Amino acid sequence: MSEFRLIQISDTHLARRLTRLTDNFDRVREYIDAKRPDLVINTGDLAFDGPTSRDDLEFARELHASLPVACRYLPGNHDIGDNPTRVGPVPPHPASEADLERFLAVIGEDRWRFEAAGWCFIGLNTLIMNTGLASEAEQFDWLASELAKANGRPVALFLHKPLYLNAPDDPELAASAIRYVPMPARSRLIEMFARVDLRLVASGHVHQIRDFTYGHVRHVWAPSAGFIISDKRQELIGVKAVGLVEYRFQPDGFEIRFVRAPGQIDVDLDSLFSAKS
Ligand SMILES: [Fe+2]
Numbered sequence: 001m002s003e004f005r006l007i008q009i010s011d012t013h014l015a016r017r018l019t020r021l022t023d024n025f026d027r028v029r030e031y032i033d034a035k036r037p038d039l040v041i042n043t044g045d046l047a048f049d050g051p052t053s054r055d056d057l058e059f060a061r062e063l064h065a066s067l068p069v070a071c072r073y074l075p076g077n078h079d080i081g082d083n084p085t086r087v088g089p090v091p092p093h094p095a096s097e098a099d100l101e102r103f104l105a106v107i108g109e110d111r112w113r114f115e116a117a118g119w120c121f122i123g124l125n126t127l128i129m130n131t132g133l134a135s136e137a138e139q140f141d142w143l144a145s146e147l148a149k150a151n152g153r154p155v156a157l158f159l160h161k162p163l164y165l166n167a168p169d170d171p172e173l174a175a176s177a178i179r180y181v182p183m184p185a186r187s188r189l190i191e192m193f194a195r196v197d198l199r200l201v202a203s204g205h206v207h208q209i210r211d212f213t214y215g216h217v218r219h220v221w222a223p224s225a226g227f228i229i230s231d232k233r234q235e236l237i238g239v240k241a242v243g244l245v246e247y248r249f250q251p252d253g254f255e256i257r258f259v260r261a262p263g264q265i266d267v268d269l270d271s272l273f274s275a276k277s
């Protein structure tokens, strides 16, 4: 295969009761049906709140099963709980092995590696990082053995949380630590990926569109497919809009395009529980 077409969706936050988010997912599915990429990747927060409602995860699985092409998954903090950080407050629901097991039982995977169009694609579970859980150590061991097989191929990394705001050594701040892969796991990842030809880090979680390059690595922040978060709740960093990301990978490079599927609406988180929903 000389070209590999991928659509990244993220932060679908599905729940049976939140019909406007289902409407946005339906518009995304129609777009995917029209474009028929080789693969769809959801980079996490599939469910509105999996840790407190298994049915949200079940509903997300049902809707993703209706996509007309193959889909791969990564968990988000709203699927399995969140990371502890060194500087921020303790998350309301820290990730646990039980949460991860539930995600694996319902969705089927939390990390993966595959090759296409001369590229090596790796997806990691960022929410177990810094937890000290056995699954965290197991994932790092697995990653080391998978990176050893890259054999000089360009590498595309998919995560729920972005690695950092602007640079690898950005200070970890109490107010924003929860937004990025926490230290020291972030440093460990950067060190491991420095030994391969990393070209792309694609993430979700922030619900803002962003595209920047640091060194040789392009960082793509995917929009949420479901809703935006107002400035009074979250600072503006990139662009606040719903949508998806289309990629075309070829052995010598890749192209990306941010797209709003026809009919996809910028639902505001604060309006989700109003009378209209
Ligand atoms: Fe999210």
Ligand SMILES: [Fe+2]
Binding pocket: 044, 045, 076, 077, 078, 160, 204, 205, 206
């Ligand atoms: Fe998230």
